[in-house]
Amino acid sequence: xxxxxxxxxxxxxxxxxxxxxxxxxxxxxxxxxxxxxxxxxxxxxxxxxxxxxxxxxxxxxxxxxxxxxxxxxxxxxxxxxxxxxxxxxxxxxxxxxxxxxxxxxxxxxxxxxxxxxxxxxxxxxxxxxxxxxxxxxxxxxxxxxxxxxxxxxxxxxxxxxxxxxxxxxxxxxxxxxxxxxxxxxxxxxxxxxxxxxxxxxxxxxxxxxxxxxxxxxxxxxxxxxxxxxxxxxxxxxxxxxxxxxxxxxxxxxxxxxxxxxxxxxxxxxxxxxxxxxxxxxxxxxxxxxxxxxxxxxxxxxxxxxxxxxxxxxxxxxxxxxxxxxxxxxxxxxxxxxxxxxxxxxxxxxxxxxxxxxxxxxxxxxxxxxxxxxxxxxxxxxxxxxxxxxxxxxxxxxxxxxxxxxxxxxxxxxxxxxxxxxxxxxxxxxxxxxxxxxxxxxxxxxxxxxxxx
Amino acid sequence: xxxxxxxxxxxxxxxxxxxxxxxxxxxxxxxxxxxxxxxxxxxxxxxxxxxxxxxxxxxxxxxxxxxxxxxxxxxxxxxxxxxxxxxxxxxxxxxxxxxxxxxxxxxxxxxxxxxxxxxxxxxxxxxxxxxxxxxxxxxxxxxxxxxxxxxxxxxxxxxxxxxxxxxxxxxxxxxxxxxxxxxxxxxxxxxxxxxxxxxxxxxxxxxxxxxxxxxxxxxxxxxxxxxxxxxxxxxxxxxxxxxxxxxxxxxxxxxxxxxxxxxxxxxxxxxxxxxxxxxxxxxxxxxxxxxxxxxxxxxxxxxxxxxxxxxxxxxxxxxxxxxxxxxxxxxxxxxxxxxxxxxxxxxxxxxxxxxxxxxxxxxxxxxxxxxxxxxxxxxxxxxxxxxxxxxxxxxxxxxxxxxxxxxxxxxxxxxxxxxxxxxxxxxx
Numbered sequence: 092x093x094x095x096x097x098x099x100x101x102x103x104x105x106x107x108x109x110x111x112x113x114x115x116x117x118x119x120x121x122x123x124x125x126x127x128x129x130x131x132x133x134x135x136x137x138x139x140x141x142x143x144x145x146x147x148x149x150x151x152x153x154x155x156x157x158x159x160x161x162x163x164x165x166x167x168x169x170x171x172x173x174x175x176x177x178x179x180x181x182x183x184x185x186x187x188x189x190x191x192x193x194x195x196x197x198x199x200x201x202x203x204x205x206x207x208x209x210x211x212x213x214x215x216x217x218x219x220x221x222x223x224x225x226x227x228x229x230x231x232x233x234x235x236x237x238x239x240x241x242x243x244x245x246x247x248x249x250x251x252x253x254x255x256x257x258x259x260x261x262x263x264x265x266x267x268x269x270x271x272x273x274x275x276x277x278x279x280x281x282x283x284x285x286x287x288x289x290x291x292x293x294x295x296x297x298x299x300x301x302x303x304x305x306x307x308x309x310x311x312x313x314x315x316x317x318x319x320x321x322x323x324x325x326x327x328x329x330x331x332x333x334x335x336x337x338x339x340x341x342x343x344x345x346x347x348x349x350x351x352x353x354x355x356x357x358x359x360x361x362x363x364x365x366x367x368x369x370x371x372x373x374x375x376x377x378x379x380x381x382x383x384x385x386x387x388x389x390x391x392x393x394x395x396x397x398x399x400x401x402x403x404x405x406x407x408x409x410x411x412x413x414x415x416x417x418x419x420x421x422x423x424x425x426x427x428x429x430x431x432x433x434x435x436x437x438x439x440x441x442x443x444x445x446x447x448x449x450x451x452x453x454x455x456x457x458x459x460x461x462x463x464x465x466x467x468x469x470x471x472x473x474x475x476x477x478x479x480x481x482x483x484x485x486x487x488x489x490x491x492x493x494x495x496x497x498x499x500x501x502x503x504x505x506x507x508x509x510x511x512x513x514x515x516x517x518x519x520x521x522x523x524x525x526x527x528x529x530x531x532x533x534x535x536x537x538x539x540x541x542x543x
Numbered sequence: 544x545x546x547x548x549x550x551x552x553x554x555x556x557x558x559x560x561x562x563x564x565x566x567x568x569x570x571x572x573x574x575x576x577x578x579x580x581x582x583x584x585x586x587x588x589x590x591x592x593x594x595x596x597x598x599x600x601x602x603x604x605x606x607x608x609x610x611x612x613x614x615x616x617x618x619x620x621x622x623x624x625x626x627x628x629x630x631x632x633x634x635x636x637x638x639x640x641x642x643x644x645x646x647x648x649x650x651x652x653x654x655x656x657x658x659x660x661x662x663x664x665x666x667x668x669x670x671x672x673x674x675x676x677x678x679x680x681x682x683x684x685x686x687x688x689x690x691x692x693x694x695x696x697x698x699x700x701x702x703x704x705x706x707x708x709x710x711x712x713x714x715x716x717x718x719x720x721x722x723x724x725x726x727x728x729x730x731x732x733x734x735x736x737x738x739x740x741x742x743x744x745x746x747x748x749x750x751x752x753x754x755x756x757x758x759x760x761x762x763x764x765x766x767x768x769x770x771x772x773x774x775x776x777x778x779x780x781x782x783x784x785x786x787x788x789x790x791x792x793x794x795x796x797x798x799x800x801x802x803x804x805x806x807x808x809x810x811x812x813x814x815x816x817x818x819x820x821x822x823x824x825x826x827x828x829x830x831x832x833x834x835x836x837x838x839x840x841x842x843x844x845x846x847x848x849x850x851x852x853x854x855x856x857x858x859x860x861x862x863x864x865x866x867x868x869x870x871x872x873x874x875x876x877x878x879x880x881x882x883x884x885x886x887x888x889x890x891x892x893x894x895x896x897x898x899x900x901x902x903x904x905x906x907x908x909x910x911x912x913x914x915x916x917x918x919x920x921x922x923x924x925x926x927x928x929x930x931x932x933x934x935x936x937x938x939x940x941x942x943x944x945x946x947x948x949x950x951x952x953x954x955x956x957x958x959x960x961x962x963x964x965x966x967x968x969x970x971x
Contacts (some may be wrong), residue, residue, distance in 0.1 A: 181827065184820040191900050247788075462641075466621065
């Protein structure tokens with residue numbers, strides 16, 4: 092049997108009609124308690140008993156204005172698990188492993204985050220280890236200095252990643268030297284951090300007041316919170332965890348071309364000022380952004396990837412910071428099609444203003460957002476991450492459960508208004524990172540690009 | 544963990560169907576696993592299985608280009624596909640109201656995918672961008688999953704680059720696509736999996752309704768990819784234009800899980816024992832005590848997932864180390880730790896901790912509908928037993944210190960591949 096591709100693509104019966112969607116049953120809101128403990132720590136506990144596990148997300152506001160803050164914070168996060176007054180590094184990991192847990196520590200210019208999951212049977216031991224870390228982290232001198240060396244030598248590795256280079260260029264382009272831009276420390280700054288710096292930073296900045304602990308799993312929320320309150324009794328301070336100072340609004344303008352000699356692919360990172368979730372325009376803007384570049388069936392993906400083949404992955408998403416939000420369009424393209432991709436991205440921005448999403452685009456976007464919300468909260472890990480993300484900008488579960496209705500109420504006109512307001516090409520700016528010897532001439536021809 | 548009751552049946556056209564209902568959230572997962580991966584692609588057509596995966600999203604008799612994405616996302620769902628050594632999977636996870644629509648989408652492209660010259664050329668470009676992104680333009684891209692196989696294996700099937708050479712991708716023709724589809728995408732060569740919130744009886748009817756008239760075609764005989772174990776230490780080198788620190792991969796062969804599942808499970812446990820957490824053997828020794836490496840990991844399975852391929856598959860230890868540390872010291876320390884484990888085995892307590900972590904990891908994967916759906920489907924396809932997924936926590940807990948010692952003993956210096964990555968990237 093040898094068939095051609097054309098023969099494979101048709102049957103005698105011909106095309107068939109698409110089945111309808113049935114009526115969707117709603118997700119059941121989990122039993123949930125959201126409270127503030129005496130030490131100022133906000134705890135959100137939710138029950139989802141699908142597997143005998145618990146998920147934890149601890150978010151501590153952890154900003155700092157001092158230039159050396161980023162390097163100190165990086166080393167603190169890298170050595171928080173290096174031992175406590177009561178446990179060596181190996182004992183910490185062994186105790187966590189005993190209850191199936193592996194704890195991840197992360198830091199960025201805004202937050203220190205601890206996240207893990209573990210067997211629910213071992214809840215008490217997980218909380219013991221957490222309390223030990225928060226109140227008695229030792230930062231053993233030997234470990235801190237070893238880790239410092241590793242950090243110094245890994246910085247060049249981090250900085251060789253195109254994604255890191257592009258992110259750094261975008262941050263500098265948008266915010267100059269604001270603390271928000273200091274993500275990967277310099278080798279010099281990392282090499283200068285002392286063990287005293289790290290211990291001092293822990294004392295002054297790893298604080299419960301203003302921080303949020305989310306726990307989701309096979310637990311009864313009230314009892315889980317009582318256990319947490321009891322175990323974290325010793326973690327206290329009158330001071331508040333440090334929030335990042337508000338960011339300035341970004342203004343539209345020229346793209347900056349950042350040279351990366353020898354690169355075979357360029358990174359496009361375009362950005363504009365948006366509005367946060369609490370703004371009445373947010374649901375309409377969220378829907379406009381999805382139609383623009385927020386999912387696979389968006390205008391940008393259908394044009395740049397599926398029609399032109401310029402890119403494997405391109406997407407537009409929100410970045411939320413305290414009281415603010417921006418949109419970032421990211422995509423990577425081969426050098427020879429970088430300038431054409433910039434042209435198409437600008438075209439799609441302009442088209443959002445002039446040709447707003449159609450009724451069918453709006454329907455698709457609405458169902459997509461409502462559906463992804465229900466998928467997103469259908470696992471313990473997904474629910475925990477959603478709650479933690481909302482809590483870090485001061486919102487709670489009620490925002491999440493009310494959001495499907497908010498999305499259902501948005502009209503096509505409101506989306507058109509949001510599109511016209513936020514997708515004006517002149518309101519966007521950004522960076523192109525790539526081999527300038529190949530990119531400069533075509534981008535110069537296009538205009539609106541400066542070489543840094 | 545609470546396992547859903549599994550239901551399985553086979554359609555007259557040979558399609559195997561697995562249903563795993565679970566009412567805990569109003570979402571469903573639908574996946575199709577085809578029994579063909581990049582090991583089966585023809586010589587001169589490296590990367591073809593993956594390219595073909597892309598083409599399966601480009602429209603079918605009832606669905607124009609882009610319609611698949613719009614119908615999944617317009618139902619509130621997510622989708623993807625991926626190409627492995629021995630299989631290619633496609634999935635949709637959506638609100639449960641879209642179940643029939645998802646079955647329709649998968650059936651339509653199993654029956655009559657619309658593969659055109661224009662879409663083929665477009666997807667060759669997209670795949671090339673994917674390779675630039677994941678391999679050519681990043682440090683350690685494809686290290687070691689693309690660069691280790693040609694050192695450890697000798698046959699084309701096992702050794703070649705599954706992402707493909709650009710020149711060979713560009714040569715792909717519509718006739719190649721037609722032959723590949725007719726050979727490998729027969730309904731009898733696939734497993735359909737449905738998980739999540741649905742009623743079993745009506746869903747069986749829906750499967751018959753949509754997949755029943757996909758025409759049966761002969762199922763290709765499954766080739767054996769087996770080849771002899773290395774009889775010496777094989778050496779290979781690569782230069783990485785973007786990396787700034789040297790890399791080292793030591794690759795070994797795993798037991799065949801279809802004939803020696805217990806032997807294979809011992810390597811899953813061993814991989815965690817070696818590199819999962821600060822208390823793991825290689826991390827303690829090479830990262831913390833001797834400070835020989837920046838990072839080190841041991842992985843069971845070429846692509847980093849265990850039980851993801853038939854025989855032969857790869858156990859790999861991957862390290863990134865400072866330039867001033869000689870590779871021989873890193874390799875020496877790894878060998879000493881393996882010898883110690885081979886001679887004395889792990890402590891009982893150490894083993895219990897590894898088992899608890901595995902249980903937690905497996906529970907976590909079970910709780911996410913996407914991974915649950917894909918794991919059931921691949922276990923059913925590769926091993927004929929989706930039940931394996933639910934049994935794994937207890938099977939791993941039954942691995943003894945002697946089993947682990949024996950596994951460690953199997954990682955012999957005279958039967959392995961050593962791949963050196965030399966960095967050529969500077970500060971830019």
